[in-house]
Amino acid sequence: MSSIQVDSKEGIYYILMNNPETRNSLDLAMATELYEAVREANENPSCNAIVFLSKARAFFSSGPALDELIELSTLQNGAALLSEVVEKLNQVILEIYHSPKLTIAGVHGYAYGGGLNIMLACDYRIAEEKAKFVENFHYMGFTPDLSASYFLPRYIGLSHTMELLLTGRMFTAKEVADWGLFHDVVEKRAVMLERIDTLCRQFVQGEVRNLQRMKELLRTSFYSTLEEHLDKEKRYLSDCLKYPELTGRLKNVAGMSLTN
DSSP: OOSEEEEEETTEEEEEEOOTTTTSOOOHHHHHHHHHHHHHHHHOTTOOEEEEEESSSSOSBOOSOHHHHHHHTTSTTHHHHHHHHHHHHHHHHHHHHTOSSEEEEEEOSEEETHHHHTTTTSSEEEEETTOEEEOOHHHHTOOOOTTHHHHHHHHHHHHHHHHHHHHOOEEETTTTTTTTSOSEEESSHHHHHHHHHHHHHHHTTSOGGGHHHHHHHHHHTTTSOHHHHHHHHHHHHHHGGGOTTHHHHHHHHHHHHHHO
């Protein structure tokens, strides 16, 4: 049985994790299907946005398959087998991070460890305020993985990251609403889905083909000199003139400015 369900509507691809037996744990089967779904969406010219959800209301993902980790810890080739799963999940993260589409994670229920971390690469992250999380690598005997030690310090700072990793405590989206981990924290799942739909509809009103370069400009700004970055901005801005729709867009904006 497939662990992933893909629905599409008006250029929005909904990738829903759907394995209630494992509570969407991140085993090799889930990782492989998730990777294939994201890759196919990225390569589909009719897709403008990718939304990640769980089919179940009670959970997003239970994270690592603990029974499998226990078994791997007893096997002589356990490290190699674990590396295979992590490598596939890393590919999922990179496919999301480098996606030319708008990527959105809608998190509800609970998302433990990697169940949240694989979604940190998304452009926009929204959570139900009661959603629960835990980063208990330290108490499992592991170091952080699946982008946790990369994205968390960037989003919430070193102090908050260290506190969550050292204590391994459970926390809710509401508790960290002002930390920067999520762009939006809402009271219930229905509102979350409405916000996602509104965001996607708003996004496609703009020039979606510019998104990939917009992402690149933001990300490379941390590593480029100002001179390099200004030059890249200039080149990308000038390239926008190749779209014949630009004139119409400018006239629309000008019209809205005159009516305000």
